[in-house]
Amino acid sequence: MVQLHDLQFKPFISEKEIDTTLQRMANDIASELQDEVPVFVGILNGSFMFVSDFVKKYPKPCEVTFIKLASYEGLKSTEDIQRLIGLTQDLTDRTVVILEDIIDSGNTLAEVYRIFKKEKVKQLKIATLFFKPEAYNKDFKLHYVGFKIPNKFIVGYGLDYNGLGRHLSSIYQLMETQHMTNIVLFGPPGAGKGTQSDFLKDKYNLVHISTGDVFRFNIKNETALGMLAKSYMDKGELVPDQVTIDMLNEEVERNAGAKGFIFDGFPRTKAQAEALDKLMDSKDSQINAMIALEVEDEILVQRLLKRGKTSNRPDDANENVIKNRIAEYYKKTAILKDYYSSQNKYFGVDGVGSIEEITRRLSKVIDAL
Numbered sequence: 001m002v003q004l005h006d007l008q009f010k011p012f013i014s015e016k017e018i019d020t021t022l023q024r025m026a027n028d029i030a031s032e033l034q035d036e037v038p039v040f041v042g043i044l045n046g047s048f049m050f051v052s053d054f055v056k057k058y059p060k061p062c063e064v065t066f067i068k069l070a071s072y073e074g075l076k077s078t079e080d081i082q083r084l085i086g087l088t089q090d091l092t093d094r095t096v097v098i099l100e101d102i103i104d105s106g107n108t109l110a111e112v113y114r115i116f117k118k119e120k121v122k123q124l125k126i127a128t129l130f131f132k133p134e135a136y137n138k139d140f141k142l143h144y145v146g147f148k149i150p151n152k153f154i155v156g157y158g159l160d161y162n163g164l165g166r167h168l169s170s171i172y173q174l175m176e177t178q179h180m181t182n183i184v185l186f187g188p189p190g191a192g193k194g195t196q197s198d199f200l201k202d203k204y205n206l207v208h209i210s211t212g213d214v215f216r217f218n219i220k221n222e223t224a225l226g227m228l229a230k231s232y233m234d235k236g237e238l239v240p241d242q243v244t245i246d247m248l249n250e251e252v253e254r255n256a257g258a259k260g261f262i263f264d265g266f267p268r269t270k271a272q273a274e275a276l277d278k279l280m281d282s283k284d285s286q287i288n289a290m291i292a293l294e295v296e297d298e299i300l301v302q303r304l305l306k307r308g309k310t311s312n313r314p315d316d317a318n319e320n321v322i323k324n325r326i327a328e329y330y331k332k333t334a335i336l337k338d339y340y341s342s343q344n345k346y347f348g349v350d351g352v353g354s355i356e357e358i359t360r361r362l363s364k365v366i367d368a369l
């Protein structure tokens with residue numbers, strides 16, 4: 001991670017990826033221009049590193065020059081008309097390839113076209129290392145594109161944020177500064193995760209995702225996912241990791257902009273925990289805590305059998321299935337306690353008592369995060 005002024009940036013594109021892409025662009029351009037000796041025109045400041053590395057990879061003779069566009073000083077108009085600095089060379093009848101570091105809205109490119117219309121070049125080609133299709137609102141053709149990237153602010157490899165970051169040899173992306181609270185609510189079946197989630201999600205304005213609920217919803221609607229999950233759930237076994245992870249990713253994506261999540265019933269395996277970390281990382285966020293509701297087995301069985309009378313859940317009605325689910329929980333999920341403990345994120349909470357009492361205990365942990 002890199003701090004520039006007030007903002008933080010995370011690694012986005014490595015030196016190696018840039019290197020490979022430059023080689024590809026150099027080869028593409030050289031093979032298309034055949035025997036032409038092009039004049040590469042770098043647009044300063046941002047393109048200095050790109051141009052320097054690119055021309056070293058260009059396999060044929062070429063010329064290199066730089067220009068700079070500067071806004072007219074004191075210009076009152078909202079139209080950002082720019083003037084050109086540094087074009088001293090006669091480009092009449094030459095093949096000119098503009099080397100841009102990044103094209104987003106396309107405003108600079110429009111200026112380049114306007115300015116080069118006056119030069120009697122043979123042909124004008126545009127090559128850009130980075131291109132943001134979502135931000136582009138012009139229709140000039142871009143002949144060579146290195147990376148298509150999302151519309152997020154990047155620095156490094158010549159690109160700056162308020163003067164800083166140009167020297168970095170790889171590309172970094174702005175971290176979204178949204179602060180989320182993400183909690184894994186843990187505990188054996190019948191520990192009261194669902195009940196407590198209902199209170200906590202309102203109190204802390206979080207989105208509650210229960211993987212069990214999502215599976216049951218899918219079963220009710222007879223979706224392909226539901227049919228697949230059912231065969232495992234009926235026996236009290238875990239649904240395969242990849243199916244569960246894909247489903248969870250989708251649920252999180254559907255709630256983009258959430259202030260945080262309560263994950264209930266997920267993760268249940270180490271692979272799921274790692275996938276969850278990756279997902280949170282992609283949101284520039286993290287799991288803040290795993291809070292485990294601790295309840296003895298005997299109490300769990302009694303609670304679940306009681307719930308089975310009204311919940312219509314087949315896996316609650318049968319004592320053997322219940323016992324299997326509890327056993328499955330301890331067998332497969334104990335490893336998660338270690339996973340989060342080693343990151344100092346594990347908090348055990350006594351899950352026996354009144355609902356309000358337990359909510360209070362959980363809130364105490366969350367408030368201290």
Ligand code: AMP
Nearest residue numbers: 211212233236237238239244265266268
């Ligand atoms: P629950 O409602 O959390 O007790 O989950 C009911 C059933 O859904 C479990 O017994 C599993 O078959 C399935 N399930 C829920 N969450 C997961 C998960 N994270 N990984 C695998 N299977 C799950």
